[in-house]
Amino acid sequence: MSILVVGSVAFDSLETPSGKRERVLGGAATHFALAASFFTKVRVVGVVGEDFLPEHETVLTSKGVDTTGIEHVAGNSFHWTGSYLKELSEAETLATDLNVFADFSPKIPEGYLDSEYLFLANIDPVLQLRVRQAMPNAKLVAGDTMNYWIAAHRENLEKVMKELDVLVINGKEVLMLSDETNWVRGAKKVLAMGPKSLVVKYAEHGVAGFFSDAMLAKMDMCEDAERTIFRAPATPVEDVVDPTGAGDSFAGGFYGYIASQGVENGGKLTPEIYRTAMFYGSVMGSLAVEAFGTERLQRTTREEIDARFAQLKELSHL
Amino acid sequence: MSILVVGSVAFDSLETPSGKRERVLGGAATHFALAASFFTKVRVVGVVGEDFLPEHETVLTSKGVDTTGIEHVAGNSFHWTGSYLKELSEAETLATDLNVFADFSPKIPEGYLDSEYLFLANIDPVLQLRVRQAMPNAKLVAGDTMNYWIAAHRENLEKVMKELDVLVINGKEVLMLSDETNWVRGAKKVLAMGPKSLVVKYAEHGVAGFFSDAMLAKMDMCEDAERTIFRAPATPVEDVVDPTGAGDSFAGGFYGYIASQGVENGGKLTPEIYRTAMFYGSVMGSLAVEAFGTERLQRTTREEIDARFAQLKELSHL
Numbered sequence: 001m002s003i004l005v006v007g008s009v010a011f012d013s014l015e016t017p018s019g020k021r022e023r024v025l026g027g028a029a030t031h032f033a034l035a036a037s038f039f040t041k042v043r044v045v046g047v048v049g050e051d052f053l054p055e056h057e058t059v060l061t062s063k064g065v066d067t068t069g070i071e072h073v074a075g076n077s078f079h080w081t082g083s084y085l086k087e088l089s090e091a092e093t094l095a096t097d098l099n100v101f102a103d104f105s106p107k108i109p110e111g112y113l114d115s116e117y118l119f120l121a122n123i124d125p126v127l128q129l130r131v132r133q134a135m136p137n138a139k140l141v142a143g144d145t146m147n148y149w150i151a152a153h154r155e156n157l158e159k160v161m162k163e164l165d166v167l168v169i170n171g172k173e174v175l176m177l178s179d180e181t182n183w184v185r186g187a188k189k190v191l192a193m194g195p196k197s198l199v200v201k202y203a204e205h206g207v208a209g210f211f212s213d214a215m216l217a218k219m220d221m222c223e224d225a226e227r228t229i230f231r232a233p234a235t236p237v238e239d240v241v242d243p244t245g246a247g248d249s250f251a252g253g254f255y256g257y258i259a260s261q262g263v264e265n266g267g268k269l270t271p272e273i274y275r276t277a278m279f280y281g282s283v284m285g286s287l288a289v290e291a292f293g294t295e296r297l298q299r300t301t302r303e304e305i306d307a308r309f310a311q312l313k314e315l316s317h318l
Numbered sequence: 319m320s321i322l323v324v325g326s327v328a329f330d331s332l333e334t335p336s337g338k339r340e341r342v343l344g345g346a347a348t349h350f351a352l353a354a355s356f357f358t359k360v361r362v363v364g365v366v367g368e369d370f371l372p373e374h375e376t377v378l379t380s381k382g383v384d385t386t387g388i389e390h391v392a393g394n395s396f397h398w399t400g401s402y403l404k405e406l407s408e409a410e411t412l413a414t415d416l417n418v419f420a421d422f423s424p425k426i427p428e429g430y431l432d433s434e435y436l437f438l439a440n441i442d443p444v445l446q447l448r449v450r451q452a453m454p455n456a457k458l459v460a461g462d463t464m465n466y467w468i469a470a471h472r473e474n475l476e477k478v479m480k481e482l483d484v485l486v487i488n489g490k491e492v493l494m495l496s497d498e499t500n501w502v503r504g505a506k507k508v509l510a511m512g513p514k515s516l517v518v519k520y521a522e523h524g525v526a527g528f529f530s531d532a533m534l535a536k537m538d539m540c541e542d543a544e545r546t547i548f549r550a551p552a553t554p555v556e557d558v559v560d561p562t563g564a565g566d567s568f569a570g571g572f573y574g575y576i577a578s579q580g581v582e583n584g585g586k587l588t589p590e591i592y593r594t595a596m597f598y599g600s601v602m603g604s605l606a607v608e609a610f611g612t613e614r615l616q617r618t619t620r621e622e623i624d625a626r627f628a629q630l631k632e633l634s635h636l
Contacts, residue, residue, distance in 0.1 A: 088499060181406060183522055184554040204501055205523035206549075229633050231524075233549040236502045275636050315547050317635050318593050 001262045002041040003255060005032050006106050006131045007121025009046040009070055010078035012293060015085055018241040024293030025056050027078065028121035031245035034297045035252025035284040037063035038305055040259040043112045045069040049076040049100045059294060069109050075100045088240055089203055106131050117259045121248065122146050125156035132163045140269065142166035142255055150177050162194035168251045170201045199254065199278060201247055206233040207278055219271050232278040233316045235286035235308055242292045246285045249297060253284030283308040319580045320359040321573060323347050324424050324449050325439025327364040327388060328396035330611060333403055336559040342611030343374050345396065346439035349563035352615045353570025353602040355381035356623055358577040361430045363387040367394040367418045377612060387427050393418045406558055407521055424449050435577045439566065440464050443474035450481045458587065460484035460573055468495050480512035486569045488519045517572065517596060519565055524551040525596055537589050550596040551634045553604035553626055560610045564603045567615060571602025601626040
């Protein structure tokens with residue numbers, strides 16, 4: 001089944017302890033789509049400028065990603081400049097040139113309207129809500145956000161959260177959003193804001209899934225009401241070259257796996273699929289950081305992904 | 319089979335967001351012994367002063383812990399004063415009154431010499447080494463340390479590390495000891511310093527086990543040479559009342575389970591026992607933090623421990 005992802009398609013200029021890169025292909029929707037493409041059909045809604053060349057589009061289309069929803073307009077694409085020299089675990093933003101992204105108004109092609117899975121990558125919550133409302137038939141809606149929207153656009157973000165089956169968010173953002181210091185209490189408070197489930201990312205410490213009663217009901221696991229938390233480890237990575245896009249790649253692997261299983265299961269999301277998806281997301285995140293930009297995901301294979309999945313299961317199961 | 323633990327038996331005065339306690343029973347050997355007592359026989363070598371009353375000794379003996387190795391001398395017991403008001407995840411030491419612990423010279427009772435399992439809790443590495451040498455027949459030796467010994471007594475610590483089958487250590491200490499920023503590279507570097515395996519503690523993010531070739535050989539799993547890392551999650555705890563002793567309680571549960579299985583398996587440590595022990599350690603650590611001092615471990619039961627073990631398995635296994 002198809003995922004529609006809406007989000008940024010951008011260029012990143014990066015500095016990490018492993019080196020420096022100028023204007024490599026990036027953006028949340030790019031990383032997400034590439035990661036998800038190993039599992040299912042992906043359609044992208046975004047906007048780029050004249051600097052986005054056919055060679056950039058080919059990175060996505062060569063993996064079968066449908067890019068007809070990427071709007072080309074006059075001007076330059078979104079360009080982010082960041083450094084990981086001080087702290088590999090947290091980017092320091094040196095420049096954010098929104099360019100054509102400043103006026104982004106998502107346009108959903110007619111042919112995308114039957115997408116069953118919707119992923120609202122990290123953009124203005126006003127736009128996230130608009131896209132969600134334009135896709136009333138999406139049967140599963142997931143989304144991401146960031147500290148900027150939590151701090152300055154809280155009210156709009158809360159409207160989006162009520163629409164989400166899955167909120168993908170990092171550990172610090174959970175504490176910020178909930179005003180808590182404990183990770184479990186924090187997650188429960190965020191759940192109470194509306195999303196039916198959370199996937200909380202803790203970088204090298206993996207991810208945690210938190211399920212509301214509504215999500216358990218949606219997954220037919222009411223009898224399993226104790227299982228409100230699930231943890232998946234991260235694949236151990238010795239050489240983190242570039243952490244940019246790790247979270248988006250996680251989300252792509254996670255959601256891509258869920259969508260792929262929708263086909264085989266007549267569309268029913270089960271707890272087992274959800275948990276397995278967390279492992280696949282973890283695998284895609286670990287691959288993404290092993291090279292700059294999209295390099296590593298471009299050259300991986302489903303065989304490598306499945307081998308890493310097996311390794312992740314071995315290192316966490318008794 | 320019996321564990322001999324050598325370490326501090328002390329009083330702690332604590333302040334946490336949940337409240338304040340004066341002179342509650344504490345010390346690494348105390349927390350370790352209590353946690354391990356739910357699994358196996360434990361013998362303690364330590365030193366206390368006149369303020370250590372029969373009621374304190376009863377906390378241990380009522381759980382079957384053998385305290386004949388606790389030496390009583392004139393003066394006061396080790397007394398630590400700490401605060402978790404700034405940061406629940408890291409204690410701020412307000413006062414360290416070593417008292418009788420300053421001249422601690424471990425004396426091993428004759429009846430303890432047949433202990434198969436030795437645990438060197440966090441004390442001066444010179445003493446750790448002396449105890450290890452006094453117990454040549456111990457078939458498994460594990461130990462703990464802390465930042466103080468890493469920074470100021472590195473050479474002595476390195477001698478102890480070469481004697482250890484298991485070094486229990488926290489994530490920050492691994493990075494400090496290895497001078498690395500990556501958790502996997504750091505652990506591998508520490509392994510290369512001598513301990514046959516590491517159990518690295520990451521507080522609410524659980525623990526990671528790292529196995530050297532020597533440990534894999536000891537566990538008859540040479541054919542499984544890829545399985546050099548294992549991760550166990552932490553039990554989610556919503557109300558952390560007092561983190562003091564969490565690591566020692568982890569170690570007690572971990573090592574206690576290993577020793578208990580030694581009986582049933584004719585003394586052979588297997589990878590499955592090691593991994594399961596990491597889960598049991600995690601359970602004991604999560605219990606310990608739910609009340610001040612030793613309160614929570616005093617009132618838990620093996621049934622509660624096993625229920626939490628089952629929960630931990632459920633929340634981490636596909």
